[in-house]
Amino acid sequence: MNEQARLNVPEWTVSELSAALKKTVEDAFGYVRVRGEISGYRGPHSSGHCYFALKDSGAKIEAVIWKTAFGRLRLKPEEGLEVFVTGRLTTYPGQSKYQIVIETLEPAGLGALMALVEERKKKLAAEGLFDAARKQPLPFLPELIGVITSPTGAVIRDILHRLADRFPRHVLVWPVRVQGEGSAEEVAAAIAGFNALLVDGPIRRPDLLIVARGGGSLEDLWSFNDEIVVRAAAASMIPLIAAVGHETDVTLIDFAADMRAPTPTAAAERAVPVRAELLVRVDGLGQRSLARWYRCQEARRTELRAAIRALPTAEALLALPRQRLDQASSRLPRALTANAQLHHRQFSRVAARLGPQILTARMSRCCELVMALVERAQRAEGVARLRRRERLATATVRLTAGLRANADVHRNRIDRQRERVAALAERSERAAQLLLRHRVTSLERCGQLLTALSHRGVLARGFALVRDLEGRPLRQAAQVNAGMRLDVEFSDGHVRVLAEGSTAAPAGKSEPLPATKPRSRRGSGDSGQGSLFDA
Helix, strand or coil, rough: HHHHHHHHCCCCCHHHHHHHHHHHHHHHHCCCEEEEEECCCCCCCCCCCEEEEEECCCCCCEEEEEHHHHCCCCCCCCCCCCCEEEEEEEECCCCCCCEEEEEEEEEEEEEEEEHHHHHHHHHHHHCCCCCCHHHCCCCCCCCCEEEECCCCCHHHHHHHHHHHHHHHCEEEEEECCCCCCCCCHHHHHHHHHHCCCCCCCCCCCCCCEEEEEECCCCCCCCCCCCCHHHHHHHCCCCEEEEEEEECCCCCHHHCCCCCCCHHHHHHHHHHCCHHHHHHHHHHHHHHHHHHHHHHHHHHHHHHHHHHHHHCCCCHHHHHHHHHHHHHHHHHHHHHHHHHHHHHHHHHHHHHHCCHHHHHHHHHHHHHHHHHHHHHHHHHHHHHHHHHHHHHHHHHHHHHHHHHHHHHHHHHHHHHHHHHHHHHHHHHHHHHHHHHHHHHHHHHHHHHHHHHHCCCHHHHCCCCCCCEEECCCCCCCHHHHHCCCEEEECCCCCEEEEECCCCCCCCCCCCCCCCCCCCCCHHHHHHCCCCEEEEE
């Protein structure tokens, strides 16, 4: 192309060119269905929109799911998942790239979902969430069973009916959505919520949990393959039974639960035993226990009879003690006589040592000891009295000095307070005089303002105030009728007058008043205007 041809090419702005490319792409392709693998997915943006890419072995295209469309998707995007997407092909001028706005998203066959499940299963198994050592034994007869399921489905009715048939127990239902947007988060929150309850709280913590859902397709059961649900089930401190789908349905929560039940009804059967069977077993155990007790009693009775036959008779047991008693009774009189003689000899020896002189000497020594103690007590009393008198004198001196110092302190304090009161009185007197002058000045100003605003000042300048007999002021001549009595106020008093007529112009017209001759103050001649005052 020569230089002249290049100069004739029309000019485009960047925005015009981007808009033209956008219109061309959207008109040429419109809605498309694309198969590819999800890449670069990091979850929804803070705005709720999702941004990722679709790729295959040879190319990659950017993709976006708006917030409104994301809430309607049955299957949520997953990193590495091969999917079919349907949407509009468009461009993004801000980065000069084309992208697809996805409206529907489907797995590229069940194989893609199964591959994703197997990959997630290997990942969680490597973390030890499926180990048999982590599983807890189920309680034999739970008092309270927590059920996590939809409150409107047939699953909860089947569980309650089966529990009522086998062994009625208290059931606490946590309602959740079992498929669709947010169902996985609700199931995980319900498991954590049951575990957060206190054993002795207002709502008691269940002894057993059942996570149940009816059968469905792999997409319908996809919430129970979510990683957040599996981790919540593995972290549950309450034994958990997973009853999701039918016997052929397998989800990842089945491996993390403490027990898997093929159906919700089977979960209720494994949760509690059959009450009638327990009653029969208890009756049988009671009869066996009673029969064994009877046999044991008979055996003890037989052993007792044999022991009785081996025991000696009462005569044989008492023969030797009787012989010893006879010998002791024969020796007792001689022993009493010898004991009395021995005590008599000892008394004679002691009596020989006792006499009046010994007792008198002992009494003399005791009297001397008493006198010495009395004398010591008197001396001790004198010393104690002297010490107390000295302490009293010392305390009196200290008290006198303290009283004198206290009086001086109070006297100085009173002097300072008296000076302060005098200063305050002087200040209050000055303040009162100043306030009084301010009030007088304000009063004078108010009087001057009242005088300036009062109508009496106007009356003093030669004006008059006209009122009717009821005291209402008349401001217009049209308000005065012929024969109407009026009250005219001057600066020095009131005058009653009788009106003869009004020369006011009608409303809306202005007519000049007839010229009148000025009235002489001393004249009394007849004038055409007449007098407003009474004769």
